[in-house]
């Protein structure tokens with residue numbers, strides 16, 4: 001895979017969390033959505049985050065994805081502390097180092113498959129021809145090279161999720177964040193997607209995935225169980 | 237940093253988004269289209285009208301003061317008395333007095349006007365015979381069509397020569413070969429020495445000094461041949477009048493001095509004339525009035541323009557706010573992928589500006605079409621100034637920015653997490 005950015009930090013982990021807290025204040029009450037989470041996600045690992053509803057999985061994912069800032073604690077991304085960055089810098093981190101995969105695909109319906117895949121590259125300032133060739137390469141990787149001119153709505157759910165995966169890979173991120181990536185898919189497509197993610201992981205990509213389905217989580221190399229904003233246990 | 241290539245791509249993206257909703261984009265622009273169109277059209281009509289007024293005033297001469305003999309009101313009532321002689325108007329002495337005492341007076345053209353039948357070969361025409369001096373042609377500047385105008389020598393020698401207007405000459409002979417022909421005015425004969433272009437215009441209460449069928453002869457000759465007594469047939473009764481001069485056209489040395497000089501002339505004439513048997517007209521005053529009218533017109537126009545652009549702008553803002561809500565999910569996706577707040581602002585702002593700029597262009601089209609139609613159908617002169625087009629486009633873009641910034645900032649301020657959750 002082509003790599004157009006300087007590989008950041010020499011850390012052996014992709015992400016390290018130190019006593020991370022996220023507290024929502026609701027009047028006099030406070031909700032400790034994350035209550036002191038410490039964990040290290042090594043490069044090349046494939047994590048599944050599991051836990052009951054309300055246990056803090058989404059909160060954790062939003063923090064990992066630099067969409068939100070922790071109330072307290074440290075978040076090191078490839079050796080760099082990103083827990084105190086402002087909105088612009090967080091945007092920059094997302095743009096350069098992260099790749100998102102959502103439960104509901106979140107493709108832009110007005111754009112073609114090619115344009116959706118290349119959207120991060122647009123913000124990275126790549127030229128049109130560079131974007132096109134990169135999008136073609138990624139579409140081939142996820143088996144959609146024949147669908148570049150299609151709109152997302154013309155594709156099946158599994159195909160849409162593969163487009164989303166291609167988009168998440170376009171900036172060659174430090175790790176992929178997947179939030180229930182198979183939640184909206186039937187069992188056949190679910191299997192296809194989890195196998196694609198497994199393949200990407202074998203090729204070296206770090207993946208952190210939230211899921212509540214044990215048979216999906218089974219594909220990951222490590223499983224992290226959340227409960228009431230705390231890590232209950234880690235497997236694998 | 238915003239490089240030109242990047243900016244171009246952003247504009248392309250904006251255009252593409254707008255084209256996704258062609259009808260909506262078009263309807264959004266409509267307010268601005270009509271706003272800009274009507275402003276340009278109104279400006280064009282205003283410019284056309286004031287240009288006509290200015291042109292007419294220019295024909296009167298902006299440094300001129302025109303004093304015209306006027307039969308006093310009480311004598312008009314008395315004129316039904318048979319063989320009553322009414323004596324009024326300007327005097328030869330007035331000319332001398334004005335010349336000598338008011339230093340800002342540069343030149344004076346005395347004018348004696350007599351209605352006479354002009355005859356050239358076998359054609360005849362009711363003419364206005366104008367006895368004047370050589371300066372007439374400097375103060376009432378009209379292009380010379382053929383021959384020459386009157387000279388000082390003609391005046392001094394009391395020459396029997398006449399200058400015709402193009403219109404008069406054509407009606408008498410229908411060609412320029414009229415030069416050198418003999419024109420009979422009443423019982424006197426004059427050699428036609430020149431033809432000047434005919435102009436006739438009325439601006440406000442003021443008629444240009446010249447008329448379409450004038451015959452200009454030396455004042456000296458007119459005094460000797462015709463004298464100062466006139467007999468006029470008025471509604472059956474014959475009215476005899478004694479008028480020395482019908483008009484004095486006074487040229488002032490500079491425009492600043494025109495109004496003061498008019499005041500001085502007024503005072504002087506009032507001293508020597510027992511009755512008010514003259515009126516003073518100042519073309520410059522008309523010019524000032526025309527300018528004041530235009531200013532008022534422009535203020536009203538500015539207010540209308542402001543309101544219509546405001547309405548257009550609010551229309552755009554309304555649609556853009558709806559568009560932001562509709563595209564909340566898209567904004568969330570872009571933010572999650574790494575778009576900065578200012579890039580979201582730029583995206584939406586560029587869309588509104590593209591919209592308002594395009595609206596401005598359509599508006600210019602409309603603003604060119606309406607004056608064209610007005611000219612074609614109503615026959616009213618209109619002038620579309622380049623500056624009004626540039627201004628309109630500038631204002632359109634400004635409207636786009638002003639009314640686009642709030643929706644764009646609303647879009648950028650959305651919390652990416654919330655936005656992604658939006659259905």
Ligand SMILES: Nc1ncnc2c1ncn2[C@@H]1O[C@H](COP(=O)(O)OP(=O)(O)O)[C@@H](O)[C@H]1O
Pocket residue numbers: 024026031032033051052053054055056057058059060
């Ligand atoms: N924006 C918020 N404001 C207040 N409370 C929140 C907010 N987001 C999440 N929470 C609370 O934090 C806790 C963890 O939520 P979440 O991370 O969404 O759990 P999960 O994804 O595991 O279901 C829940 O009790 C939830 O109600």
Ligand SMILES: [Mg+2]
Pocket residue numbers: 054057058059
């Ligand atoms: Mg959740």
